[in-house]
Amino acid sequence: MSHGYGTKDASDINSGRVVKLVAPAGRQPFGFIAPDSGGKDVWFAPHLLGDGKSWDEFKVQVGRYGTIPAPVSYVLDPKGRAKGVCVLSLAEVDGNDDGRISEEEMAKYLEAHPEMFQKVKTQMDREREKRQEERDAEHAAWVAKRKAEDAAYHKRKVAYQEQVKDDEAEAQERQELYARLAAKEDALRAKIEETKARRDSLKEQVNQLRDEAQKDWESGAKAECKAKQAKANELQEERSGLYKEVDDLYDQLKNLDWSNNEEIFRWVQKRHDRPSDLSWFDLHGLDLNFAWWKATELLKAAQTLGVPRVEVITGAGHHSEGGVSRLKQTIWTNSDSLLRSAKSGQIDDLHITDFQQVVDDDGDQNPGTVMVLF
Structure with missing residues (x-):
């Protein structure tokens, strides 16, 4: 039974x-x-x-x-x-x-x-069942742990793949931005070189015409001399105008470079998922002069609005030549850097009490970020 x-x-x-x-x-x-x-x-x-x-x-x-x-x-x-x-x-x-x-x-x-x-x-049955329950619980815990680990791994894998896609997309977007901006500057530089070459060519023509006019004068060919002198003067006037044109083109190039830096700065800020509240800014990718000017402008604005501290991102220089960030040196590590100059009162209308390298949440120092204190 x-x-x-x-x-x-x-x-x-x-x-x-x-x-x-x-x-x-x-x-x-x-x-x-x-x-x-x-x-x-x-x-x-x-x-x-x-x-x-x-x-x-x-x-x-x-x-x-x-x-x-x-x-x-x-x-x-x-x-x-x-x-x-x-x-x-x-x-x-x-x-x-x-x-x-x-x-x-x-x-x-x-x-x-x-x-x-x-x-x-029986007591033996109970003990056997208890041991089995403990084994089942251990197995269930092991299975749950494995599932959690697998889920965490899958989550990390998906996050990594998404990050890779985002990084690739960002790199592509950055490359296209830089290429577009560089193309504008290259076109303007090419025009400058073309204008300078034309100017130099006119100089040779003017000198040649004047030499020929002198010989005509000495040989008694007065009419030919006067004609060549007139042509030389005409070309010299054109050459003088090219000097001004080259200067104007250089001014345009300077303004274009400044405008391009502004566009790069805006693009870099948008890559951060943070509010634009003057509590931080990122100077990656900027020319040194522009970075100095932009950082000064933003720090003064933060000071005026009473922002107590500002996080300034320069990068540590891992991807820079020699592993040294010239931007970091210019902004905060060199003896004549912007922040050292501001702290010592050498920058008009900008007064900071101190600046410190940022420490991450896990306690590690971030060599590419500095906190400015007012």
Whole structure:
């Protein structure tokens, strides 16, 4: 009727009467149960008791029935022994008071008392189940940990891939920006060189015409001399105009370079997911003169608005020639840098109390960022 392990339903649990308890000298006690369903008596021993009871406690419960064989519940183990033996309350189980427990009465009792499925477990069963539960819990924890690690790895991988895409997109955007700005400057420089070449060419023509005019004068060719002198003067006037044109082109180039630096500065700031509140700014990619001027302008504005501190990003120079950032030196590390000059009162209308290298949240110093204190 029963295998005795993994008891799940009423058909696994039997009922019977304790017909004998034996306590031989020097050996462990044992007993016999007469099954209510009939058949030969079933042997059991202390380690096969249920409900967490000791042999002595079990004997006390059996003794309360006096001369009446105590009713018990049990399951059969694979060896045919009574296992998980528990003393029952006959009054509770024997519904028709006939002094015996039928299968129907036992099933009805178990339905009303589901805790019996736990009581008919021996201490060994309980320990085995506890160990299994601990193993299951350890395995579940291990699985959960692996899943969490896998999820974290996947999250990091996705984040890394997205960062790579963002970096590549940013690099492409930066390259296109620099190429577009450089093309404007290159076109203007080419025009300057073309104008200078024209100017130099006119100089040679003027000198040649004047030399020829001198020879014509000496040879008596007065008319030819005057014509060549007039042409030389005309070309010299054009050459003089080219000097002014070159100067104007250089001014345009300077203004274009300044404008390009402004555009680069705006683009760099947009790459940061931070509000533009003068508490920070990034000088990456700027010419040194422009960076000095821009930093001075922004620090003065922050000072006027009462901003207590400003984070200035220059970069550490990891990608600079020789691993040294000239921008960093210009802004804050050289003895004649902007911040040292401002701290010593050498910059008009800009007064700072101190500046310090920024320390990240994890306690590491950031060699590419400085905090300016007013």
